[in-house]
Amino acid sequence: MSERVLVAMSGGVDSSVAAALLLEAGHDVTGVTLKLWGGESDSGCCSVADVEDARRVAAQLGIPHYVFNFTDDFEENVVTPYTDAYAAGETPNPCVECNRTMKFGRLLDRARAMGFDAIATGHHARVGHESDGRPVLMRGADQAKDQSYVLYMLGRDVLARVRLPVGALTKTEVREHARRLELRTAEKRESMDVCFITKGAKASFLESRLGRAPGPLVKIDGTNVGWHSGVQSFTVGQRRGLGVALGERKFVVDVDAASRTVTVGDRADLLRAEVVLRDALFTTEPGPDEQVSVQVRAHGEPFVGRWRGDRVVCASPQPRVAPGQVVALYRGVVLLGGGIAV
Secondary structure, three states: OOOEEEEEOOOOHHHHHHHHHHHHOOOEEEEEEEEOOOOOOOOOOOOHHHHHHHHHHHHHHOOOEEEEEOHHHHHHHHHHHHHHHHHOOOOOOHHHHHHHHHHHHHHHHHHHHOOOOEEEOOOOEEEEEOOOOOEEEEEOOOOOOOOHHHHOOOOHHHHOOEEOOOOOOOHHHHHHHHHHOOOOOOOOOOOOOOOOOOOOOHHHHHHHHHOOOOEEEEEOOOOEEEEEOOHHHOOOOOOOOOOOOOOOOOEEEEEEOOOOEEEEEOHHHHEEEEEEEEEEEEOOOOOOOOEEEEEOOOOOOOEEEEEOOOEEEEEEEEEOOOOOOEEEEEEOOEEEEEEEEO
């Protein structure tokens, strides 16, 4: 059945091919590029060049293309919470919040108001269905490019209106489609950076927003080994850039924003038997003590754990998950849901 689909076109090859595949399948397709960041940027989907690439691909495909300006919403819902989280000693994932509030929040609301049946993106993930027909999110076919982790928060009502055309393809197959159609984005490099921070400028960006708040750098036994300029420069598990030479490899094992204290220790000091979650969301909640596959980074290697109410108990000790990070739970390739590490 033909649908009216609004495709979020970032200017990259994945969303370009997503629009093309939907068009080939007989749908009424319109492209839209979200203008999210008004400041300096050299990556992501916020540059003038990316908007132009999306517009040119839409012209190649013969579909309408619009630009929606959501800069104020992006600042309020993504950038400010990002800086606030670092100030609180947490490590946020801005792509998750952008997906939650922008792509599958504001954009979906706008699509509904404009009479579209669904929205589509170029994410490498798939929408499947349980035996009763209810939608679930599944890993993308290309394990190396799977992006289901950053979509863990999508509920069934949203999934029912989401189309992910490239989720069943490998990245190689996506580029082959783009070459077949002679799309200008066929060979375009993909960005892996935060779109509102220029490459290598994270520390200066955070300092410009939060200022400097020096504090002690201490060992696990409380011994002071140096000073830092602000807790926003550190994340649990960090090994490089500690600012002191200790003669042996050390890791950040804790960040206490209230006292401005950063604690370092050995890798063994990072190991934990469980991960406690807040704000857990599930499309299919795990059963009591169910064994699940646990992923704590966008492209991290999953480990085995058991879900027990508000926490994951690890099958074997794992490095501490930085507070603020997403913890996604899977049953096979099906994403059950997840929450935020505390």
